[in-house]
Amino acid sequence: MSKIRIRLVAGLLSALAAGSAHAASEKLYLFNWTDYMDPEIISAFEKKYDVEVVQNYYGSLGEMFAKLQAGGTSQYDVVVPSNYFIPRMIEAGLLQPLDKSKLSNLGNVMAKFANPDYDPDAKYTVPYQWGTTGLVYNTETFPDAPKSWSLLFDEQKNQGQPFSMLNDGQVMFGAACAFQGKDYACTGKDNWVDAAKLMLATKHRTNFSGFTDSTAVLQQVSRGIVQLGVTYNGDYMQYKLDDPEGYKNVKFVIPDEGSEIWVDAMAIPAKAPHPDLAYKFIDFILDAQVGAQLTNYTYYSTPNEAAVPNLDEALKQPPAQPSPEDMARLKFTPSLSGQQLQMFQQMWNEVQSR
Structure with missing residues (x-):
């Protein structure tokens, strides 16, 4: 049985167990990406604190942002946004500053993620993966x-x-900018116009099959439906390790012109109903053993220095861990707001529709 199938079964068993257990004294509401949490971690947290974790999922950052704006800040205790949406969320008043005295495991965070550009001094967020x-x-x-x-x-x-x-x-505009000899994290009208023209020319080639998500393209490449696409290293690792034979001719590389490094982080919504429980959950994830367990499940990289010795060997080397040369070429996708965000969205809509 593949790990993907095992995860589905584990999630079902966890749900059944939760339904048959005694009523928990409290509930924690977690808002996260789909299949981005080991069910065994949830069960261990529930047992330790005598709580029930209620998980809700989103399929895109736009969906997550919209739900929080529509009242979700008082419905969820922990949310897991990506780096370039975090400044937008802070500006919109959707997150509350962290009380770091309540996070005893905060010192496990790697130095390179302790003071990120998207959240100076890590005032609102703690890195997740x-x-x-x-x-x-x-x-x-x-x-x-x-x-x-x-x-x-x-x-x-x-x-x-x-x-x-x-x-x-934003990822595709960054890729186009990098190919054109500019910085992956390029912004501004002139850079975006050049990137949009390149993507339109690329899109109009007869062999272009469409815009897709990172997991779909991996399946398509392995089956020969397409021969090339763009994906994330963790998704690639998951499919490659779960089905070595089916993906023996599928390779992932970080382009030499530069590409994206991203961080998904844990944050507490501005009006979280159970903030004290949220701190307990975040600190639980920051534990060395739990942090390693999470990365061994997701196949992404851990920002937890103390967790590294407990990782599966495949997750200690490329492509899970970029080489120093590749790491130097990686940039965060810039966070956009105001007129800049409107300009970008208009150009991206034109690329998709024309």
């Missing part, structure tokens, strides 16, 4: 593939093979 974005392709189709975005954007390098692009506009 992190990862990278890159190219995934069929090594039989591209045996001598360049470690470059040119495989996607250069028609000669692509050789007319079917390909897709990620359905995240």
Whole structure:
């Protein structure tokens, strides 16, 4: 049985067990991405604190943001946003500052995530998992593939093979900027106009199959539906380790022109109904053993220094851990607001619709 199937079964058993257990004294409401939490961690937390964890899920950051704006700040205790949405959430008053005296395991956070650009001094967030974005392709189709975005954007390098692009506009604009010799984290009208023109030209090629998400493209590459796409390293690791034979000719690389490093972080909504319980949950995740268990489940990278010795060996090396050379080329996707955000959204809509 694959780990994906095991996770579904484990989640069902956990739910059944919770339903048959005695009534918990409190409830914690967790708002997270789908399949981004080991059910055994939830069960251990419930047992330790005699609580019930109620999980709700979102499929996109836009959906998460909209639900919090529509009253979710008083419905959820812990939310897990990505780095480039965090400044937007802070500006909108959706998050409360952290009382770090309630987080005894905070010292386990790696130094490089302790004072991030998206949340100076980590005033509102604690890192949960992190990862990278890159190219995934069929090594039989591209045996001598360049470690470059040119495989996607250069028609000669692509050789007319079917390909897709990620359905995240900011990531694709960043990739286009990097290919054009600019910084992955480029912003501004002129840079975005150039990036949009490149993506439109790429999109209108007859071998373009569409915009897709990171897991769908992995399945498509393994089945030969497309030969190339954009995905996240953790999703790649999950499929590769769960089905080595099916993904033996599928490879993930971080382009030399630069790409994205991202962080998903834990935060407490502004009007969380159970903030004290939220602190207990965040601190529980920061535990060295629990942090390793989480990463061994998700296949992404841990920001928990104390957890590293307990990781599976495959998660201590590339692509789970980028090489120093690749790490130096990674940038956070910039957070946008106001007129800049409106301009970007208009351009991304045009790329998708034209």
